Amino acid sequence: MIKYLGPKNKISRKFNYNIYNKIIKKNKKLGYVKKRKYINHSQYYYQLLEKQKIKYIYGLSEKQLKNFIFKNKYKKNNLITNCELRLDNMLYRFGYFITRKQARQYINHKHILLNNKIINIPSYQLKINDKITFKKKILKNIISINIKKKEKYNNYCTYSENYTCVTLNSIPNIQKFLKKIINIKLIIEYYYK
Template identity: 35%
Template sequence: MTKRAESKYKINRRLGVNLWGRAKSPVNKREGGPGQHGQRRKKLSDYGVQLQAKQKLKGYYGNIGERAFRKLYVEASRRKGDTGENLIGLLERRLDAVIYRTKLAPTPFAARQFVSHGHVLVNGKRLNIPSYQVRDGDEIEVRSRSKQLAIVLESVASGERDVPEYIEFDAKALKGRFVRAPKLADVPYPVQMEPNLVVEFYSR
């Protein structure tokens, strides 16, 4: 098992949820906490509940760093409308998140690496910045030389996930279009996300 996979599963175990809904998650086999004998989960304080909600949302998107995540929160709070909904919209606009949603990569971690290695074109231009904010109408596709990569073909053919309605995707051409930023209810999270608690955490 690679360090990247170990890190991913540690997040699942620590939070006690199958964060990405994957069949291989150790949470499916064992509900106890990390460690040989597991740990009893204590009742969390309000701060603990808010912190866990933040960690869950950060972890889902490939364990985004605190500085980058807080920057997204600040931008979400600056915009008009509900801050929690704005935050979800900004997270889903990340290029690595779009790659994951189109099923071009099996996990958010793999999607981040896929973008970083320069396999993705946005409106015909090569981009290798996972945090790049995709705009409405932007076209995303896999570079010609990368379209036969096994990880891409296997992920697209997988029935583990569906492409959400706010993204159009042509599985044969490996090309998609970001239609719009979604609302919380539109995002196919395998577990319940609570961006309102994240807002409360940063508003303390």
């Protein structure tokens, strides 16, 4: 995705979901005015909104999202699986970084090793039994407290004793959680008109 430099709270309020893990100060939705009557939006509006939401959550470009959808025709679950198995997202899910953007930055600066090889592609699709390690320089910066909290819920990976290495054991099953946030059916309808 092209780097978004605008106000992040506005985006979170627009989608009514905390996308960037920032503190939302206002409870009101974006564009809320007391006197304004309810506006009935079209189906296209909701489809576009869902597409934008998944792009902002995972940091995807339009081209990457189209590739995910057209490679896996009519398979709803594969879209989320492809987004979840990206290297930057998995490092966020494992608990090593607070946000996906922070994970992307560390990957771009070549601090991450995948199967003992330096990698600088945040969109790399992980496979089962991939081993992720970190350079010694950044081990102090990684927050181990956050990892210990997430370790209870991460049954799809195994950590080393001192959390310097993690191995992906199975494909994460986050479909139930994401169904509340993202309506995948609307995204697929948007592209297959």
